[in-house]
Amino acid sequence: MRILSLGAGALGGYFGGRLVEAGADVTFLVRQRRRAQLQAQGLAIRSAACGDFVCSSVRAIAQDELDDEAPFDVALLTCKAYDLEDAMAAIEPAIEGGAAILPLLNGLSHMEVLNARYGRERVLGGLAKIAATVTTDGTILHLNDWRYLVFGEQDGSISARCSALKATFDGSSVEASLVDNVVGRMWEKFVHLATVASMTCLMRASVGEIARTPRGSAQMTSMLETLAGLAAEAGYPVSEDFKTEYRRLFHDASSSYTASMLRDLESGKRVEADHIVGYAADRMRQFGIDAPLLEAAHTHLKAYEERRAAGRL
Ligand SMILES: NC(=O)C1=CN([C@@H]2O[C@H](COP(=O)(O)OP(=O)(O)OC[C@H]3O[C@@H](n4cnc5c(N)ncnc54)[C@H](OP(=O)(O)O)[C@@H]3O)[C@@H](O)[C@H]2O)C=CC1
Ligand SMILES: CC(C)(CO)C(=O)C(=O)O
Known part of the structure; x- marks a missing residue:
């Protein structure tokens, strides 16, 4: 081949x-x-x-x-x-x-x-x-x-x-x-990735660092639920086992897990803001799902892009 x-x-x-x-x-x-x-x-x-x-x-x-x-x-x-x-x-x-x-x-x-x-x-x-x-x-x-x-x-x-x-x-x-069922698997990965990318970039911190704050685990879990709701609206509901696995991760105070988007952002590189977080926010609006934390994560990434373009990182 x-x-x-x-x-x-x-x-x-x-x-x-x-x-x-x-x-x-x-x-x-x-x-x-x-x-x-x-x-x-x-x-x-x-x-x-x-x-x-x-x-x-x-x-x-x-x-x-x-x-x-x-x-x-x-x-x-x-x-x-x-x-x-x-x-x-x-x-x-x-x-x-x-x-x-x-x-x-x-x-x-x-x-x-x-x-x-x-x-x-x-x-x-x-x-x-x-x-x-x-x-x-x-x-x-x-x-x-x-x-x-x-x-x-x-x-x-x-x-x-x-x-x-x-x-x-x-x-x-x-x-x-x-x-x-690759399209369903892609939606599942999207729920995982969009949660981790939006939260670790918004907080500029790893999953464990966020989990060690008073409301961090609750906010990551809420983002997971919101994105799982989007996948369900799109016709690709994620399984309970999948959600349980990630709820557990979002309560792991020792986790050093971050998205590749945060690694790119911290290196001053371009990020896939619109493709991932923006896409999720757009689809939420189309389905009439209120997602203020996701909107904030997208705005945060767009503001990063503005500063990067102006050479002020
Ligand atoms: N890194 C990770 O851990 C993970 C990444 N992903 C996803 O995988 C995708 C790729 O990410 P990643 O590998 O990290 O990105 P990188 O930036 O490391 O690699 C992308 C490569 O594509 C090359 N490229 C882009 N356009 C062209 C072109 N026209 N012709 C030839 N080469 C081209 C770039 O070349 P050049 O060097 O010339 O710019 C670059 O080497 C992204 O969507 C990312 O979100 C998914 C899971 C994990
Ligand atoms: C889901 C995750 C976090 C790991 O594969 C990823 O795709 C990324 O870091 O971009």
Whole structure:
């Protein structure tokens, strides 16, 4: 199976790198700065939980070389939401050549964009549960033992292409699940992520730090309930077991858990404010659900963007 990874950042570098480690056929489609870095230093993953991996010669190509490299079976889309338009333009030759797209971005609105452009049959549903980041020298740092991917056809069928991809991941240390309800799983992840991203960014603190304040656990739990209400309105109710797991997390005063959005914000990077928190707030308004804390989290992120744009972080 030939895999194209659009991006070699935290997710693309980690999952693509683990596939390379397992001997899979992976090509990274990257921009000039990252390409130079990969050519000079190779791809390095540092992971206390799953072991380090360094490959001195990964196949890293630029957009204008893609025509010569196609066809691919699957294109992993691992950009940030604000880069989606450029990323779609970059992978176009691979998609024209028949590749399925597996987007691993957080959030849901990219699915609407991808479906509108390529049709649902070309686009798989997918999500990643991992905590990873890229250092300035390009090393992928894996921050805990999460290494989970969930994917599947949007119509719930178990296709040959998804089974082949699952078999490819099974040869690696990534724990990949092929499911028949991927859209529901994406909503579940959205409830989890939007809760953690909005609360840890609004409070600029980890889950444990928030839980140690008098009303912190109650506010995180209330945000969880509000977002679970949104998922239910959208037709994808989350299970009681799911809510119990996260209620427990939000009462864990020792937890150092944060969203990748807080890591980006604290590093002064761009954040997926509209794609995740703003999207949730918009859908709440459409359904007539009152969500003042979520609105405050979105405004907080938009104010961060204003200061960042003005160079006043
Ligand atoms: N990091 C994490 O722990 C988790 C992240 N996520 C989600 O995964 C998605 C990706 O996040 P993450 O991996 O952290 O982001 P990163 O910023 O680390 O990586 C994104 C990569 O995509 C590349 N890219 C963007 N546009 C293009 C393009 N047109 N051509 C080639 N490369 C491109 C960027 O390249 P360049 O270096 O040139 O900018 C960058 O290397 C986000 O939606 C995030 O919310 C989900 C779960 C956990
Ligand atoms: C859900 C979570 C927090 C971990 O995968 C995440 O997606 C993120 O940090 O962006």
